Each structure stands twice: as structure tokens, then as C-alpha cells.
Amino acid sequence: MKISYKWLSQYIDIDLSPEELQTRMTFAGLEVEGVEKLGEDLNQYIVAEIKKCKTHPGSDHLSICQVNNGSDTKQVICGAPNCAAGQKVAFAPVGVSISDFKIKKVKLRGEESFGMICSEKELGISDNHDGILVLPDDAPIGEKLGTYLQQDDIAFEVEITPNRPDLLGIFGVARDVAAVLNVPLIIPEISIKETGESIAKHLALQNDASELCTRYTARMIKGVTIKESPAWLKQRLISVGLRPINNIVDITNFVMTEFGHPLHAFDHKLIKDKTIIVRRAKKGEKFPALDEQTYTLEKDDLVIADAVKPIALAGIIGGENSHITKETKDIVIEAANFLYSSIRKTAGRLKISTDSSYRFERDIADETAELVSQRACQLILELAGGKLLEGKLDSYPNPVENRIVGLRPSRVKKLLTITVSDKQIINYLEPLGLKLSRRETDLLKFEIPPYRKDLVREIDLIEEIIRLHGYNSVESFLKPQKIMDKTTFYTSRKIKDILVNNGFSEVINWNFGDPSDLNKLNIPTDDERRNNAELKNPLGSSFSIMHSMLIPQLLKNALFNIHHGQKNLKLFEQTKVFTRHNEKLATEKIHLSALITGNLHPVYWKEDQYPADFYDIKGIVEEILNALDISNPVFKVSSEKFYQPGLAVDVFLKERMVGSFGKIDSKIASKYDIEQPLFILDIKLQDIFELQKSVKPVFHDIPKFPPVLRDLSFVISKKYSYNEILNSIYSINKKLITKIELFDEYIGKNIKDGYRSLTFSLVFSSDTKTLTDDNINNILQKVIEKLKNDFNIEMR
Amino acid sequence: MKEEITRVLEAARSEIKKADSMHDLMQLKSRYIGKKSILNGLMQKLGTLSKEERPAFGKILNEAKVQISELLLQRDQEIKNLKYKKTLKKEALDLTMPSRKREIGTLHPITKVWQEIEDIFISMGFEVAEGPDIEDEFHNFDALNTPQDHPARDLSDTFYIEDDVLLRTQTSTVQVRVMENHKPPIKIISQGSCYRNENDASHSPMFHQVEALVVDEGVTFADLRDIMNIFVKKMFGEKIESRFRPHFFPFTEPSAEMDIICVKCLGRGCNLCKGSGWLELGGAGMVDPNVFSMLGIDSEKYTGYAFGLGIDRIAMLKYKIPDMRLLFENDIRFLKQFK
Known part of the structure; x- marks a missing residue:
């Protein structure tokens, strides 16, 4: 629904910029989905004066005008019949675009024209194209038209949730905003003066379908003058996207937009037998509607009829046979309410969606019918003249009684954890129209206004309190602890998964190490891995240090399995390695080592077996590096002494050696009694984690053109x-x-x-x-x- | 002329019958009904006939053409069917032959249990914390309310690197480190290797523990019972109940040992539970106020619970592994069982 900032300001003093207001509304449940700056189009036009106007020598319907736009005088050729010297007009200079059409300097029958004098239709403010728009004499020359017409405004597109029919009018929105901002609500003064005869003499009402029409009121005004609406009214309608038509129709639209309750006006003369009958349609009954379509009705459709024919499809659209025309003198104002589900069904079946059906479908209140009826009559008397007959016709068989809903402040605290005093609760709820009717121990009883059908239970009131208090003002207790290093945690798992998916089985060995293994593997004496954490009381000499590398254990695991007849092996271990020199505790780093030996794949009768080789272990390393998002590792011939010379590679990342892979030197393997070729990878995972945090995959466009x-x-x-x-x-x-x-x-x-x-x-x-x-x-x-x-x- | 048509028709019929490829059919089509076909030739001759004869012959000619087209189409279908049947025969397989197997590796059963425990607790809002295996006495003993002369500090039970540097004997050390560095609320688990100087059939010098610590305002013994119950049911199944027995740990008060219904006999009594119907799973309790005050946490404002469980034991129970030594032997025939 469109809400005009200026219109809204009529009911509340807003001390906020439109941007601030937008935020406040959104966080109070009135979600602003879009903001439109109005009047911007109009501001490309300028208020100008026609200084001189003479007939074009080459044409009888064109005039040559000299137009003063405030800074200089331009010659403009104008085709409008009503243009004359001395008029204040809307001038479109060269360069302005009117819809798709750009105004250029042109020559019309030999005379140059530097712009255009516009009609209302060209300006987009009405359908009038009879002649140019003539502005009042006091319009200031040179001013932007939008500013002059006060069309500068902001329209908020607000999403009204289905539980809040009370927000279907700008006044309702203002009431909510006033409560949110804690400012007073300015209620428009509504008073009507009835004169002369009673309405009963001129009109009868018969409600034959009170199950579908819960309320029907009619008032009548005699002797109105149908004419154009005043500028302020037209502006209001335009600001919310409605098109001005005539004063009566405009007033019904204005009041609907103001209070959210639609009305309809009939031409009294066209009501046969001066009787309004609310009834179900007859099956197959035809109804000619205002949209120039004729609809075929079903018996579940509700119509407003006179003695012989339907004159309106209740709550949805008026009839072509009874609407206000230029000739209308006496009018009947209908303000009614209908069962929302019935309106929804009929409108849905006939595929009609009007501002009226949109509102009635949302279950508005019976009570507001009287309010909008009075408001419309007040404005009609003011703007169209005439006399309001005495009394009204009112069918309201089951008047709704105001509901009382109790609220326990202790419950508010229990559910929301916020501390609000009883007084604060009352201060939150009263601006919404609720009245405190009784107070007991830990119990506040509120009378709910009829337009708030959504407030039925205690929990509904609690929702209102938190909405006004602010959802984000509730303190949150749980704070992220940031103890866990999620990247490392999940990356470690990912690497294990890659190895498992490639056929590797995980081993877990004791974290003890045998120092003699370091000799067997030719680890140099000054190597970091020689700085061991030694146990004072080990289980034995072969368990006397905390391991600083995982390869010796993998070799022993391989030997164990080979001895047990398992010659094709893929094993890995991913765990901490330990070093210690001048520190109190030790350096503990996550490390990965893996081993392949024997045939690469299980026996398959269709294919030959082939033994794992250097490129197989290289593939695993590259897959791991790839998963870590390391795209450009540097491979150099390995300096490790346990690999076969020329068949191993060290991996560098940012100039740090982060791992190696290759074939174990057969001389070393034989120290472990293994005769078959062994391929090893050895990766300092922790160093890689420190150098490069794993990057999340980012989508790249899928190639559009075939390779x-x-x-x-x-x-x-x-x-x-x-x-x-x-x-x-x-x-x-x-x-x-x-x-x-x-x-x-x-x-x-x-x-x-x-x-x-x-x-x-x-x-x-x-x-x-x-x-x-x-x-x-x-x-x-x-x-x-x-x-x-x-x-x-x-x-x- | 009529005879000629009949003759052509007969010839076409027999040739089409013999055709056994798409190529043959195309050629026949062109020969009999194409632009330069015999029938088209006859069509040209229609002009030489008398007006009366023309319609009848025209009709016969057209019918012949239609007939040949139909024969072609029919044969086309037959050839396609034959070809399809040939393919079926050619592609027939002995479906019982062995498939191509892709070798998938396995995670170690301890890792599998370890990850499952992590996931259960992460889903309940816990974070995973880590600490060093090589620890000092403060974190392993002092901060956990274990006095200087406590028998647990004996050289025979603990591996020492130096006089006050040792291999942690429990993951509770991580509790201490987390409380040193983070203010409550704290809700962590920590898993890792622990070490004790013993090596026999039922004890490994290195074993794995998981430790949980929750510290916040209003944490109660009931929360501890709840979390243990949920954990046990998620880990071992809905039927597995748990119970607490009073016990002593220096760093919790009250302290308890936790049992679960025997996963093998479901409480009826068997060799695994030695007839009792229950299995001991680990220790738990409310964090001792002394531990809080040692770490500068207000023990009046905050309460907390902690528990520790043996992962190796959970793995053995879950996978019915009879001997602890299997866990560290790394026999591929053992490892491959844990798909």
C-alpha cells in the first residue's frame, strides 16, 4: 500500500527525515518495501507566462507564443485552443522528456519552436487533454512546477501484513507510527450538519443477506454539484497513485485511503423504486460494472440492488447503471461491511481486484462504517454543496461488543525478559487505541478497539508491547565464545575425508617415538625434528621421546601388514608431532603423513593390475593442496635424505617448506625389512593452516561458449x-x-x-x-x- | 500398361523383402518411386492414353506408388527391429561377474567416535577447544584441586618430561586453559590424547578422552544429568539409560561416576558387564568452587559442570571391539571394517 509522507504528516508531527521514518516503520512491523520520490517528473517543467500570443500565419489552429520562463523569453508554437497571452502555464523547455518523447528545437510551418506548453495529460496529472493547463495568476514565474503544485512528496510502499486491516488507511498507519514515535495523534475533526427531511422519505433499505452483509449504512445528500476536485484533494489522491475523477468519487476514494474503509456513492435518481436491497445474486444474473464489463453472477455473490437490478457488486465494484455522472444531483453514500471470505471468493472467481475488494477481503471492522460515512458527508457538503438529509439507514443486526483482554505484566517479563513497568505497558498500548478498563494484582485488563480484531489473547498484547519496545532492544545473553577455530577444525576433517575417498585408511599410533628411527631415516643432527621432548620415565627406549615425525610409525604399520599378507596398502596418520628446545612445554603441530605401497587398485578382471608409483602420491598431494586452495605451490627437488635421490619433491608455500613426497629410498626401506616400493607424503598441515586460511569456494560463471x-x-x-x-x-x-x-x-x-x-x-x-x-x-x-x-x- | 505396373509391383515387393540395410532401402526407393523411377516413367506415358483411359490408369499407378511406399516403410521397421535385436544379443553380459570396485578408505574407529561426539555436542551449542598434550603440573594437577602429595602425582602413574612438565593424564587440563582465557558463559568440549604410565591388557599408555565444561549463571546438576542422558541416547541408542553413582574427583563436588545400561545385554547381565547389567562410562560432577576461585571466577555468581569420558572405551562398546590392543595395532583387516 502506498503511504504519502505529506499525508501521513497531517495526523502526526514527524520530526524525522523520510529515511529515518522508513527505518522506524520497518522495525515496528510496517515494512517499507520501496520509496518513491514524487514530483520529480514535474520538476522538469517550469512555471512560465505567455507574454504574447498570435495566430500562426501558416495554420489556423497553431499559435506563436512568446513565453517568459523567468530567465529569458522563448518562442513556442502551441496547438492548444485555449492558449492566450497573460496565462501562467507549465512550460517544457528543450531537452525535457515526456514519457518516451524528447522535446527538441523544431520548425513548424516555417516558425521555430523552443519547447512546449503542456496539457494536464502531458504532465501526467490527469486525463485532461482539451487544452493546456492554465495555472492561477499568482503562480511564480520560473518556479519548478512540482514545487509549485506541492507535488513534492515521498510515497512509501508499505507491506501491510494480513493480520492488520486497521493499517489499510493512512490514519491507521499514523496511529501506529504515533505510538512507535511516542508523539500525539492528530485526529481529524468530523462533524456533519443534517437538515430538512428525513432520509426515510426518499430511500428504503432491506438487508436480505445479513450473513454476508454484517452492516449496511446509507446517508443521502440532495443537490450536490459534480465538478473537479480542488487541488489539495487531487494532490492527495495522486500521491497515493489514485486518479482524480470528480469531487464525489474523489471524496469516497480519499476517505477510503484515509481510514481504510471503502465507500460507494450512488446516483439517487437511478435507484429504481428508491429501495436498496442487499441480497444474494440470482444464478446467471448479469451485472454491468463500472469497468465496462458485464459479469455473470452466482447465488453466493452478494449484490446491492434496487427493486429490479443489481447496482453494485457488494464491496468489489460499482454498477455502470447507478454511478455518479455530471448530471447527478442527489447522491446516496453507502458505508457497509461484508463477510471477507465472500468478497474474496467473488472477486477471485470474477478476477476483479479493486482498492475496495483489497480492503474488504482483509476483514475490516463493522464499526468504522459510521466513521467513514460521516467523514465523506462532511467533505461532500464542503466541496460539492447540497443538503444532508436527516438520519441514516443502518442495518446492523449483530453489533460487536468491545472485547476485554487481560495481560499479566509478569508474563511479559517471563516471555520477553524485558523489564517494563505497568505504566510503560499502558503507555505502549493506549496510543494504539486500547483502554485500560480494570487493574488487579499482576493483571491489566484492556478494552480493545473494534478495528483491532487481531488482538484477542494475552500473547497478542505481548506482541504489541515488544513491537513498540523494539525487538532489537531485547538483550541477548549468549555470546559467541570464539574458542573454537572452525576453519582449522573443518579443514582437518576435510583432508581426512579426501584421503579416505582416495582409498586411504587412517591409523592411530601411540604418540611416543624411538630416537633411533631418526637415525635410520638419515635425519640430520641439526634438523628441527631432532629437538625432541624426551620422557624421564619412558616405557622403554623405543618409546623414549614424543614423536617428531609420523613416517617411522607408518613404515612399521606397513611392515606389520605385509607380514600379515596385506601387500597393497594405503595408510595415513594425521595427528600432532612434538618438538621442544628452549621452551617450558613443547611445540605441538598437526601433521599428516601417508603411505602407498603395492598395487594401486583392487583386482579387476577386465584390467591389468599396476603398482602405485610416484605420480599416484603426487596426485594425492595435489588434491590436498587444491582442497586447501593453494593454487601455486612450488615444487623443488627434495632435500630429505630418506627418499630415493631424484624421485622426491619438497613443497614450498610462501617460501616455506611445508612438506615433501616421493619414493622411500630402498636402502632405508630395507632397514625396516620392507622390500617393496613405498611412496610417502609428509605434510606440515599446521604450517599450511597458519600460512593460508582455507578460502570458501566462490561461484564462477559457467562458460557460455563451448570449448x-x-x-x-x-x-x-x-x-x-x-x-x-x-x-x-x-x-x-x-x-x-x-x-x-x-x-x-x-x-x-x-x-x-x-x-x-x-x-x-x-x-x-x-x-x-x-x-x-x-x-x-x-x-x-x-x-x-x-x-x-x-x-x-x-x-x- | 496395367501388366507392366503389376510386374513392377511384384519386382519391388520381392526386392524390398530382400533388402537388409537402410542403404538398400534408399536405393530401392529411388529406383521405384523416385523422380527417375520406373513408375514415374509410366506416369509420363499417361499423356499418350485416351481421355477415358487416363483416370483409371492414373489411379492404378498412384495405388502402386502408395503400396511400394508402404512396403518400404514396413521393411524399414523390420530392419530397425533386427538391428535392435542384434545389439541386444551383442551386449548381453554375465551379470554375476565381479564389478569394478573403487577402493574407499576408512577413518580409524576412534576418529569415527571422536567425530560423532563432536557433532553431537556441536549440535547442542558446544564449541570445541584444544590444549597441549605436554602440560605443566599446574594445569594437570594444581588447578584441578589435586594436592601436592596426592598419589596421582606419583612418577609411576604419570610420564614426566621434567619435574613440572608432564604428559597430561586427562583432558581436564583444557578446562583450566579455557577458564583462564575466557569469561563465562563457557560451553566447550575438548578431546585428545592422554597418557598414563601403565601398559597391560586393559590399559594403554596413550588413550583418548573427551571432556566437557559448562559454566554459566544458573547451571545445575539437572543440566548435567540431561546432557549426559541426551548424549548417551544419541551415541548408543534410545534404549540406553544412564545413572550416576557418588564418587570422588578432586575438581568436582558433588562428583559422580556415570554408568550406562550394558549395550550388549541391555541390562540382563552378560560377560561384558560382568553380570551387573551396567557399564561404567566416565566421571562427572559440578565444578568445585575451589577450582573457580583458583581461576578467578566468582563461584557465587557462576556454577558449572564437567565430565570426562573415555573415547576408546566408547568405540569398543559401540563397535563391540573385544580387545583394546586392536585399536593401536593398525591391522588393515581391522581398520577396513569401519566403513
Whole structure:
């Protein structure tokens, strides 16, 4: 629902900027979903005066006007019949856009025109296109039109929740805002003067469907003058997105928007037999509505009818046969209420949605019918003249009695944990229209106003208290402890999962170590891992230190299993390692070591078995580094002395050695009585965690254009490494070459000694276009030239 | 002419019947009803016929064309069916042959239990805290209200690195470290290795414990009972009840040992529970005010509970592992059982 800031300010003194108000409303349950600045369009027009106006020599319906816009005088050709010298008008200078149309300097039949004098329709303030808008004489020349017309306003688009029909009018919103801001609510004065004969002489009312029409009131005014509404009224309607029509219709719309209760006006002359009958429609009955459609009704539809025909579809839309026209003199004002479910059903079936049905569907109060009836009559007498007949017709078979709801302040505290005094509770609730009717020990009894049908139980009142107190003013007791290092915790688990998914089984060994293992593994005497925490009272010499590395235990685990006939093994251990030198306690760091030996895969009759090798352990390391979001580790030939020379790599991250992997030197393996090849990875996890916190995956656009694959096969000297070749290829076009896959290495027949044949698959793709053969051939040619140049390759 | 048509039709019929590929059919189609086909040739000749004869022959010709198209279509279906049946025969397999197995590894049963415990407590709002294995006497003993001359401090029970540096004998050390560094509310668990200088069939010199500590205003003995009950049921199943027995720990008051209904016999009595129907699971109690005051926490304002459980024992009970030594032998045939 649209709420105008200016209109709202009519009922409360708002000391807040629209932005602040918006926040306060949202946090009191009136969620502002959008803010629209009104009058901005109008401010591109300028109040100007037509100094001179003469007929265009080349046309009988065009005039040549000299227009003073406050700074200078422009010539404008105008086609309106009503333009004349001395008028104050709305002037659109060159450059202004009216909907899609941009005003340019033009020549009309030989005369230049520098702008446009606008009609109301062109300005978008009404449908009137009979002539230009003529402003009052006192309109200040040069002022922006929006400012002058006071259309500067802000419209809030507010989401009204279905439990709050009382907020379907701006006054209701003001009441809530007043309670939130704790400022007084300014209630409009409503008084009507009845004169002359009684309404009963002119109109009868018969409610034949009181189960669907819970209240029906009618008042009658004789001798009204139908005309345009005054500017203030039109502004109000425009500010909430309603189109002004005539004074009577505008007033009913105004009052509906003000109090949220829709009304309808009938032309008394068109009511046959001067009787209003509220009844169910007859099956198949036709109803010509104001929207120029004829609807076929069912017997569950409720109509307002005269003696012969329906004149309105109750609460939804008026009839074409009874609405206010220019000729209307005597009018009947209907203010009624209908069963919300019936309105919803009919409106839904007929697919009609009006401002009126929107409100009636939300179960508004019977009581407010009388209020809006009086308010509408007051304004009609004021703006359309006429005489209000004495009395009203009122069918209200089951008047609603005001409800009393009790509230225990102790309960408020129990549920909300806030401390509010009884007085504060009363101060919160009374501005909402609730009245304290009785006070007992720990019990406040409130009389609920009829428009708050949602307040039925104690808990409903408690909700109102916290809404006004502020949800976010409730103190929260639980504070995050920040004891747990979640990143490390979950990353450690992730790495274990990767290993398990790759077929590795976890071992857990005692955290004791045997110092002689360090000798067996050729750990240098000055190595960090020699700084051991030694036990004063160990179980024995082979358990005399806290382990500083996990590899010895893995080798022993391997031996144990090999002895038991299990030759194909994938094992890992992820636990703390300990070192200690000049500190009181020790340095304890999470470490990971893993081992593969034997055949890589389980026996499968379709395929040959093959033993695990260097590239298998390398793959696991890369998968782990990848999971840790380390994209560019540096691999160097290993300096560890327990690997076979030339078959191991140290991993560096930010120039720190964070791990190694490779083949265990057979001389070392035999010290552990193992004869089969063993491949090991050894990673300082804690160091990696410290250097790089794991990064969450971030979505990248999925490529829109299909990739193109090209193969490249050549013979190259073995002295060049794969990495050098890779870098050389990428260097040609890192953007379009998105992937390089090696899919074959061949050494042997037809390849000379010291050379190998490599076959690559290059993947090309682009984010912006489908790559053409020309694009790719071009790049490929450059790649080949570069490779020939760098490595003297021979294409195959 | 009529005879010619009949002849063409017969020829087409027999040739189409013999066709056994899509390619053959295409050729026949072109030969018999295509632009340069025999029938089309006859169609050209229609002009030479008399006006009266023309419609009848036109009709026969058209019917022949339709008939041949239908024959082609029919044969087309037959060929496709044959091809499909051939494929079925070709792709038939002995479905009982062994599948391609992807080898998945396993987490150690202790880790599995460890992670399950972490997840149960994390879901109840606990955080996971950590502490060092190599500890000082203050955190392992003094702060936990264990006096200097307490027998637990004996060299024979504890591994020492130096006179006042040792391998922690329990994870309660982490409680102390957390309370030193964090103000209440505190709600943590901590798991890890602990060490005691003993090695026999039922004792390992290294074992695993989980420790919980909750400190806040208004924490009660009932909360401790609740959390233990929930934990036991989540870990061992809805049928497993728990009970507390009075006991002594220096750092809790009142202190209790916790038993659960025997997971093997559900309380009827068996060799695992030695006939009692109950199994001891760990120790618990309300944090001793002395511990609070040693760590500068107002023991009037705050109360708390703590408990410690043996993870290895839980793993053995949960997976029915008969011998503790299996846990640290790392026999792959053992490890692979814990999928």
C-alpha cells in the first residue's frame, strides 16, 4: 500500500527525515518495501507566462507564443485552443522528456519552436487533454512546477501484513507510527450538519443477506454539484497513485485511503423504486460494472440492488447503471461491511481486484462504517454543496461488543525478559487505541478497539508491547565464545575425508617415538625434528621421546601388514608431532603423513593390475593442496635424505617448506625389512593452516561458449621438463588456452635416444564468443613456432 | 500398361523383402518411386492414353506408388527391429561377474567416535577447544584441586618430561586453559590424547578422552544429568539409560561416576558387564568452587559442570571391539571394517 509522507504528516508531527521514518516503520512491523520520490517528473517543467500570443500565419489552429520562463523569453508554437497571452502555464523547455518523447528545437510551418506548453495529460496529472493547463495568476514565474503544485512528496510502499486491516488507511498507519514515535495523534475533526427531511422519505433499505452483509449504512445528500476536485484533494489522491475523477468519487476514494474503509456513492435518481436491497445474486444474473464489463453472477455473490437490478457488486465494484455522472444531483453514500471470505471468493472467481475488494477481503471492522460515512458527508457538503438529509439507514443486526483482554505484566517479563513497568505497558498500548478498563494484582485488563480484531489473547498484547519496545532492544545473553577455530577444525576433517575417498585408511599410533628411527631415516643432527621432548620415565627406549615425525610409525604399520599378507596398502596418520628446545612445554603441530605401497587398485578382471608409483602420491598431494586452495605451490627437488635421490619433491608455500613426497629410498626401506616400493607424503598441515586460511569456494560463471579441443603431438629432447613445455604453451595466450592435458608419452621405436614423443590436448575457450577455426589455428600456429624456437621440437 | 505396373509391383515387393540395410532401402526407393523411377516413367506415358483411359490408369499407378511406399516403410521397421535385436544379443553380459570396485578408505574407529561426539555436542551449542598434550603440573594437577602429595602425582602413574612438565593424564587440563582465557558463559568440549604410565591388557599408555565444561549463571546438576542422558541416547541408542553413582574427583563436588545400561545385554547381565547389567562410562560432577576461585571466577555468581569420558572405551562398546590392543595395532583387516 502506498503511504504519502505529506499525508501521513497531517495526523502526526514527524520530526524525522523520510529515511529515518522508513527505518522506524520497518522495525515496528510496517515494512517499507520501496520509496518513491514524487514530483520529480514535474520538476522538469517550469512555471512560465505567455507574454504574447498570435495566430500562426501558416495554420489556423497553431499559435506563436512568446513565453517568459523567468530567465529569458522563448518562442513556442502551441496547438492548444485555449492558449492566450497573460496565462501562467507549465512550460517544457528543450531537452525535457515526456514519457518516451524528447522535446527538441523544431520548425513548424516555417516558425521555430523552443519547447512546449503542456496539457494536464502531458504532465501526467490527469486525463485532461482539451487544452493546456492554465495555472492561477499568482503562480511564480520560473518556479519548478512540482514545487509549485506541492507535488513534492515521498510515497512509501508499505507491506501491510494480513493480520492488520486497521493499517489499510493512512490514519491507521499514523496511529501506529504515533505510538512507535511516542508523539500525539492528530485526529481529524468530523462533524456533519443534517437538515430538512428525513432520509426515510426518499430511500428504503432491506438487508436480505445479513450473513454476508454484517452492516449496511446509507446517508443521502440532495443537490450536490459534480465538478473537479480542488487541488489539495487531487494532490492527495495522486500521491497515493489514485486518479482524480470528480469531487464525489474523489471524496469516497480519499476517505477510503484515509481510514481504510471503502465507500460507494450512488446516483439517487437511478435507484429504481428508491429501495436498496442487499441480497444474494440470482444464478446467471448479469451485472454491468463500472469497468465496462458485464459479469455473470452466482447465488453466493452478494449484490446491492434496487427493486429490479443489481447496482453494485457488494464491496468489489460499482454498477455502470447507478454511478455518479455530471448530471447527478442527489447522491446516496453507502458505508457497509461484508463477510471477507465472500468478497474474496467473488472477486477471485470474477478476477476483479479493486482498492475496495483489497480492503474488504482483509476483514475490516463493522464499526468504522459510521466513521467513514460521516467523514465523506462532511467533505461532500464542503466541496460539492447540497443538503444532508436527516438520519441514516443502518442495518446492523449483530453489533460487536468491545472485547476485554487481560495481560499479566509478569508474563511479559517471563516471555520477553524485558523489564517494563505497568505504566510503560499502558503507555505502549493506549496510543494504539486500547483502554485500560480494570487493574488487579499482576493483571491489566484492556478494552480493545473494534478495528483491532487481531488482538484477542494475552500473547497478542505481548506482541504489541515488544513491537513498540523494539525487538532489537531485547538483550541477548549468549555470546559467541570464539574458542573454537572452525576453519582449522573443518579443514582437518576435510583432508581426512579426501584421503579416505582416495582409498586411504587412517591409523592411530601411540604418540611416543624411538630416537633411533631418526637415525635410520638419515635425519640430520641439526634438523628441527631432532629437538625432541624426551620422557624421564619412558616405557622403554623405543618409546623414549614424543614423536617428531609420523613416517617411522607408518613404515612399521606397513611392515606389520605385509607380514600379515596385506601387500597393497594405503595408510595415513594425521595427528600432532612434538618438538621442544628452549621452551617450558613443547611445540605441538598437526601433521599428516601417508603411505602407498603395492598395487594401486583392487583386482579387476577386465584390467591389468599396476603398482602405485610416484605420480599416484603426487596426485594425492595435489588434491590436498587444491582442497586447501593453494593454487601455486612450488615444487623443488627434495632435500630429505630418506627418499630415493631424484624421485622426491619438497613443497614450498610462501617460501616455506611445508612438506615433501616421493619414493622411500630402498636402502632405508630395507632397514625396516620392507622390500617393496613405498611412496610417502609428509605434510606440515599446521604450517599450511597458519600460512593460508582455507578460502570458501566462490561461484564462477559457467562458460557460455563451448570449448574447442585441438591435439598437438611432437618429439622433444628429454632435457626439457613437462613444466617448461607447459609454461611455454600457456605463454602464447593464457586467456584462451584454458587447459592443457597430456594424454600420451611415447618412448621407443622410431624415437631417437634421449627424446620422447608427447601428445597434448589443448582446450580453447572464451567467455565472450564462440571461437572460430581461424582464431584457433592462429594461436596453434604461434604455439608450434614457439615450441620449435624454445625446444627445437619436431611435429608428428 | 496395367501388366507392366503389376510386374513392377511384384519386382519391388520381392526386392524390398530382400533388402537388409537402410542403404538398400534408399536405393530401392529411388529406383521405384523416385523422380527417375520406373513408375514415374509410366506416369509420363499417361499423356499418350485416351481421355477415358487416363483416370483409371492414373489411379492404378498412384495405388502402386502408395503400396511400394508402404512396403518400404514396413521393411524399414523390420530392419530397425533386427538391428535392435542384434545389439541386444551383442551386449548381453554375465551379470554375476565381479564389478569394478573403487577402493574407499576408512577413518580409524576412534576418529569415527571422536567425530560423532563432536557433532553431537556441536549440535547442542558446544564449541570445541584444544590444549597441549605436554602440560605443566599446574594445569594437570594444581588447578584441578589435586594436592601436592596426592598419589596421582606419583612418577609411576604419570610420564614426566621434567619435574613440572608432564604428559597430561586427562583432558581436564583444557578446562583450566579455557577458564583462564575466557569469561563465562563457557560451553566447550575438548578431546585428545592422554597418557598414563601403565601398559597391560586393559590399559594403554596413550588413550583418548573427551571432556566437557559448562559454566554459566544458573547451571545445575539437572543440566548435567540431561546432557549426559541426551548424549548417551544419541551415541548408543534410545534404549540406553544412564545413572550416576557418588564418587570422588578432586575438581568436582558433588562428583559422580556415570554408568550406562550394558549395550550388549541391555541390562540382563552378560560377560561384558560382568553380570551387573551396567557399564561404567566416565566421571562427572559440578565444578568445585575451589577450582573457580583458583581461576578467578566468582563461584557465587557462576556454577558449572564437567565430565570426562573415555573415547576408546566408547568405540569398543559401540563397535563391540573385544580387545583394546586392536585399536593401536593398525591391522588393515581391522581398520577396513569401519566403513
